[in-house]
Amino acid sequence: xxxxxxxxxxxxxxxxxxxxxxxxxxxxxxxxxxxxxxxxxxxxxxxxxxxxxxxxxxxxxxxxxxxxxxxxxxxxxxxxxxxxxxxxxxxxxxxxxxxxxxxxxxxxxxxxxxxxxxxxxxxxxxxxxxxxxxxxxxxxxxxxxxxxxxxxxxxxxxxxxxxxxxxxxxxxxxxxxxxxxxxxxxxxxxxxxxxxxxxxxxxxxxxxxxxxxxxxxxxxxxxxxxxxxxxxxxxxxxxxxxxxxxxxxxxxxxxxxxxxxxxxxxxxxxxxxxxxxxxxxxxxxxxxxxxxxxxxxxxxxxxxxxxxxxxxxxxxxxxxxxxxxxxxxxxxxxxxxxxxxxxxxxxxxxxxxxxxxxxxxxxxxxxxxxxxxxxxxxxxxxxxxxxxxxxxxxxxxxxxxxxxxxxxxxxxxxxxxxxxxxxxxxxxxxxxxxxxxxxxxxxxxxxxxxxxxxxxxxxxxxxxxxxxxxxxxxxxxxxxxxxxxxxxxxxxxxxxxxxxxxxxxxxxxxxxxxxxxxxxxxxxxxxxxxxxxxxxxxxxxxxxxxxxxxxxxxxx
Amino acid sequence: xxxxxxxxxxxxxxxxxxxxxxxxxxxxxxxxxxxxxxxxxxxxxxxxxxxxxxxxxxxxxxxxxxxxxxxxxxxxxxxxxxxxxxxxxxxxxxxxxxxxxxxxxxxxxxxxxxxxxxxxxxxxxxxxxxxxxxxxxxxxxxxxxxxxxxxxxxxxxxxxxxxxx
Numbered sequence: 118x119x120x121x122x123x124x125x126x127x128x129x130x131x132x133x134x135x136x137x138x139x140x141x142x143x144x145x146x147x148x149x150x151x152x153x154x155x156x157x158x159x160x161x162x163x164x165x166x167x168x169x170x171x172x173x174x175x176x177x178x179x180x181x182x183x184x185x186x187x188x189x190x191x192x193x194x195x196x197x198x199x200x201x202x203x204x205x206x207x208x209x210x211x212x213x214x215x216x217x218x219x220x221x222x223x224x225x226x227x228x229x230x231x232x233x234x235x236x237x238x239x240x241x242x243x244x245x246x247x248x249x250x251x252x253x254x255x256x257x258x259x260x261x262x263x264x265x266x267x268x269x270x271x272x273x274x275x276x277x278x279x280x281x282x283x284x285x286x287x288x289x290x291x292x293x294x295x296x297x298x299x300x301x302x303x304x305x306x307x308x309x310x311x312x313x314x315x316x317x318x319x320x321x322x323x324x325x326x327x328x329x330x331x332x333x334x335x336x337x338x339x340x341x342x343x344x345x346x347x348x349x350x351x352x353x354x355x356x357x358x359x360x361x362x363x364x365x366x367x368x369x370x371x372x373x374x375x376x377x378x379x380x381x382x383x384x385x386x387x388x389x390x391x392x393x394x395x396x397x398x399x400x401x402x403x404x405x406x407x408x409x410x411x412x413x414x415x416x417x418x419x420x421x422x423x424x425x426x427x428x429x430x431x432x433x434x435x436x437x438x439x440x441x442x443x444x445x446x447x448x449x450x451x452x453x454x455x456x457x458x459x460x461x462x463x464x465x466x467x468x469x470x471x472x473x474x475x476x477x478x479x480x481x482x483x484x485x486x487x488x489x490x491x492x493x494x495x496x497x498x499x500x501x502x503x504x505x506x507x508x509x510x511x512x513x514x515x516x517x518x519x520x521x522x523x524x525x526x527x528x529x530x531x532x533x534x535x536x537x538x539x540x541x542x543x544x545x546x547x548x549x550x551x552x553x554x555x556x557x558x559x560x561x562x563x564x565x566x567x568x569x570x571x572x573x574x575x576x577x578x579x580x581x582x583x584x585x586x587x588x589x590x591x592x593x594x595x596x597x598x599x600x601x602x603x604x605x606x607x608x609x610x611x612x613x614x615x616x617x618x619x620x621x622x623x624x625x626x627x628x629x630x631x632x633x634x635x636x637x638x639x640x641x642x643x644x645x646x647x648x649x650x651x652x653x654x655x656x657x658x659x660x661x662x663x664x665x666x667x668x669x670x671x672x673x
Numbered sequence: 674x675x676x677x678x679x680x681x682x683x684x685x686x687x688x689x690x691x692x693x694x695x696x697x698x699x700x701x702x703x704x705x706x707x708x709x710x711x712x713x714x715x716x717x718x719x720x721x722x723x724x725x726x727x728x729x730x731x732x733x734x735x736x737x738x739x740x741x742x743x744x745x746x747x748x749x750x751x752x753x754x755x756x757x758x759x760x761x762x763x764x765x766x767x768x769x770x771x772x773x774x775x776x777x778x779x780x781x782x783x784x785x786x787x788x789x790x791x792x793x794x795x796x797x798x799x800x801x802x803x804x805x806x807x808x809x810x811x812x813x814x815x816x817x818x819x820x821x822x823x824x825x826x827x828x829x830x831x832x833x834x835x836x837x838x
Contacts, residue, residue, distance in 0.1 A: 235687065244741045297740070
């Protein structure tokens with residue numbers, strides 16, 4: 118065994134866990150750890166605000182499938198991570214967040230920059246630790262990475278009092294011993310056979326796939342099952358890319374801003390197979406009238422998700438890849454039926470559409486153009502209208518290439534997450550589809566992108582308002598636009614230039630393609646400012662609390 | 674409906690907070706909660722009495738099971754379990770009422786553990802109903818103070834709830 122300081126042990130643990138990059142920002146109590154980092158080979162990316170460190174670790178994790186790591190100092194540094202940790206928790210993203218803490222002897226004394234971050238993050242982490250002795254560092258780090266990436270993935274926080282990073286220990290990396298944590302891998306064979314029977318006998322089957330398919334890398338199995346059953350597939354926002362949206366069996370997204378045909382199909386289905394999805398309220402609409410005719414089969418790695426929101430007829434607890442592989446052993450090729458024809462008809466009758474305009478840029482048009490020019494890009498979004506249009510109008514084909522804050526709906530997520538995704542997948546073009554409201558929430562990270570030479574592209578659908586909230590005000594609050602107008606500031610091109618990034622602007626539809634071509638060709642961080650109409654709406658829409666059958670098509 | 678669950682947890686700081694936090698966050702109602710050591714110093718046992726229908730109970734069990742520090746969660750069927758609670762009750766007493774109180778205590782097979790000129794402390798063990806009934810009977814004399822432990826519970830027969838398989 119080797120004797121070393123706590124800080125050196127932490128670096129050694131990160132090395133053993135295969136960590137290649139940390140997103141962070143130093144502070145007083147972290148000085149010993151940052152000093153050890155200085156002489157290590159670990160890449161560290163200095164952010165301008167800790168929230169961005171958490172989002173970048175999250176974007177890195179979603180894009181690569183590896184555990185993302187962020188680091189912030191005690192007190193305000195740690196509390197600034199909270200939104201990012203909650204975002205990762207809601208979307209089941211594996212990150213390890215390390216926070217500095219005051220010396221163990223000062224804990225509980227309201228010391229300078231002290232915050233009870235393990236208490237604060239208890240409800241938004243899969244697990245968290247406060248290390249009280251340097252001897253525990255190797256065990257805790259090993260457990261933290263294991264917990265973050267296995268089962269239903271999620272964020273784990275490790276709080277590091279300053280003195281434990283200075284104290285010495287004999288380094289030994291112990292085996293995992295967690296008697297209370299047994300992520301289920303095997304699936305129940307009887308339930309698999311029952312599910313297969315029900316699917317084979319179905320007249321109007323629908324597969325509803327969520328983020329669990331992506332995390333389990335089960336998209337190929339999903340594709341095989343869907344084509345063998347000739348079952349149409351709808352995905353959640355988190356599941357976008359797990360089934361190619363240009364396939365005849367694809368229904369696109371379901372739910373509040375899903376396609377009309379996906380929602381109709383779910384409401385008509387006699388069997389609904391949910392895979393790695395959690396029946397979120399944005400998906401189900403009014404829960405009592407969701408999929409009223411369907412027997413529901415639910416595959417989820419988290420037993421607590423089964424039966425949480427809807428009654429389930431056949432529960433299958435287990436990893437989506439394993440469950441689908443088992444299911445494939447028991448189902449045979451089914452023919453193309455009237456049900457498939459009916460869905461094709463609905464797709465023809467109710468396509469996603471918008472009204473084109475010669476003079477004003479339509480945000481949907483910008484996204485179609487991005488898709489045309491860069492179909493294999495990693496698309497990251499902010500939250501609101503930009504996010505929904507990106508989900509609807511980009512032709513998603515690849516898992517792990519659509520990165521968005523689904524559960525928490527965090528404005529300001531997209532840009533730092535795009536930085537993380539680009540660091541993890543430098544060979545891919547990474548485009549943040551943003552709104553002017555969301556982008557301003559972490560705009561300071563332009564410095565991080567420029568200084569570290571991370572050439573992400575930001576396409577701002579700039580309508581000068583908080584567009585989604587304005588849409589609701591238009592529809593449900595008598596056009597009383599209470600505090601949703603942001604104005605024409607700032608000049609995003611000048612902001613980009615001030616940070617040393619490239620800034621481009623399009624004000625007319627005819628300029629969109631040129632701006633995109635120039636922006637995508639650039640090898641620098643680039644802000645593309647598309648001035649769009651402020652009253653363009655996301656359509657169709659199921660009003661909050663209404664049934665999926667009550668979907669409205671809105672005019673722009 | 675009231676349910677009883679036994680939870681074996683790791684004996685580590687913060688575990689009680691994780692469990693009580695989970696209950697409040699998910700909107701589950703705790704009726705009573707008692708914690709104590711087990712034969713193995715690494716683990717503690719909690720008995721939690723929770724109010725809700727079967728769907729709520731199933732969520733409680735599943736959500737508790739997800740906590741890393743929770744080793745085992747068992748639902749205890751009241752028909753097949755023994756339940757006990759301990760209460761100590763300080764009652765006003767003087768020379769006129771003392772003998773009547775002592776008679777009641779004897780009927781309930783409770784014990785008097787402290788006597789002073791103006792009060793008595795009574796210790797009672799039993800199921801919730803018995804403790805409630807004694808409390809009810811003593812109220813007429815004036816209950817000055819009371820401490821109840823919350824119930825602990827165990828399945829009858831050879832079936833066990835423990836950390837190991």
